Amino acid sequence: MSTATQENPHTARQGYDRDLRVAVLGVGMMGQDHARRLATLTKGAQLVAVSDVDAARTDAVAAEFGVRALHDPLAAIEDPDVDAVVVATPGFTHEDLVLRAIAAGRPTLCEKPLTTSPQTSRAVVEAERALGRRLVQVGFMRRFDAEYERLRALIASAELGRPLFLHCAHRNATTPPNFSSEMLILDSVVHEVDVARFLLGEEITAITVLTPGRTSHAPQGLQDPQFVLMETASGTLVDVEIFVNTTVGYEVRTELVAERGSAQIGLGVGLVRHSAAGWGGAVPGDFRQRFGAAYDTEFQRWVDAVRSGAGVDGPGVWDGYAAAAVCAAGVESLRTGRRVEVDLGERPDGLG
Known part of the structure; x- marks a missing residue:
């Protein structure tokens, strides 16, 4: 085990035998929808915190779901009571948040885009490569839509x-x-x-x-x-x-x-x-x-993958x-x- 892994217990963690404690970063329309999904529908997950640059919106969404309001998303990533994060902030913020999550060993579901340029996305690819395991899933939800899955299977069947x-x-x-x-x-x-x-x-x-x-x-x-x-x-x-x-x-x-x-x-x-x-x-x-059902399936499969130790079940950093x-x-x-x-x-x- 490397020195970095020894210093960061999250990096070494391979699975969870309890509900996954998730923080949603960014609670605009998409983030609120994801928070509601985690709080009411996704099995094996527990929404524990929300974070947004808009303090009033953060507080309102936190009160709605009875969770903590964390006004600094970087603090939410580092919070010891958070196991994994969903990044639903504007695209220009993704690079910093995802790189911080990788450094902290936090499993992450990042809404598209992974980042706003191929250069910064490639930097995320290299950061995960250096970590040595898949940690970041990208929110291309159409891959979880039943019709797209059937069409893909038809193509693969030749x-x-x-x-x-x-x-x-x-x-x-x-x-x-x-x-x-x-x-x-x-x-x-x-x-x-x-x-x-x-x-x-x-x-x-x-x-x-x-x-x-x-x-x-x-x-x-x-x-x-x-x-x-x-x-x-x-x-x-x-x-x-x-x-x-x-x-x-x-x-x-x-x-x-x-x-x-x-x-x-x-x-x-x-x-x-x-x-x-x-x-x-x-x-x-x-x-x-x-695509509501596709989002539901995406989140359930992501939570299941993180809890099992696989980390990702779907599009990853290379896809982003x-x-x-x-x-x-x-x-x-x-x-x-x-x-x-x-x-x-x-x-x-x-x-x-």
Whole structure:
């Protein structure tokens, strides 16, 4: 055992035979949803603390769930009564918080992005590599959605032959204030980047972002929609229509086209109504409605993995780094109009 491990009992801890004591860092909309999930639904977990830079919000959420309010997230990471942390703070804060969590040996579920640049994400990869075990899971929740899992299994079975295309659509009703053209890539298409890697089991090697005419519903200066074309190592093409001011609702669809057939997910055909007024279904209002069950599964599997000593059951730091690198190339393509190649470098053995 190394000297560092001897000095840090959390680094040596391999599992838990009791409920996992979790602190949620960042209690905006996403963090509050995660706090509620941990407090009321996730088995084997106990929400013990929340932390946010907004002191009043921290206190209100802490009172709602009857847990401690810790106004300094770094103190929450180091708190001896906290076993693991969920990072749901703004993306620009993730690098420091995740590196502190790794240094403290704290199992961490970090919402996407892992960090806001490929360079800082790579630093997190190297920190976990130096630690010698997987500690950080990245919150790409679509991997836990039943439809995506079925599509991945179908691709892996080779029943339809070699994948040729993935056609993706990612639509939101409206955007929040100050949403930028780059954020369509960094905040939205990042999910398609990860699921393409998840479904196909290979890396993305190049990306091109095209800019069609703007919708009249887009705020001034926002390039919406965009069309993204990604190339994989084997030659499969992945295209993404990203349209975030449709005024309709939240729609996420994926179609696989392979050598011997095709398959689609995200059609929302669970309930189709017929009446004198016509026929149809409902479009989810936001991502929490569409992927609520996936978030539930993600958290349960993460808690189970940490308690067992595995640490991670899902996308890890390499996945976060790869997504950051592809998205950075996408932003460059958006700005220049050119195809941009992606070079991830060497992947460390044994890390996610």
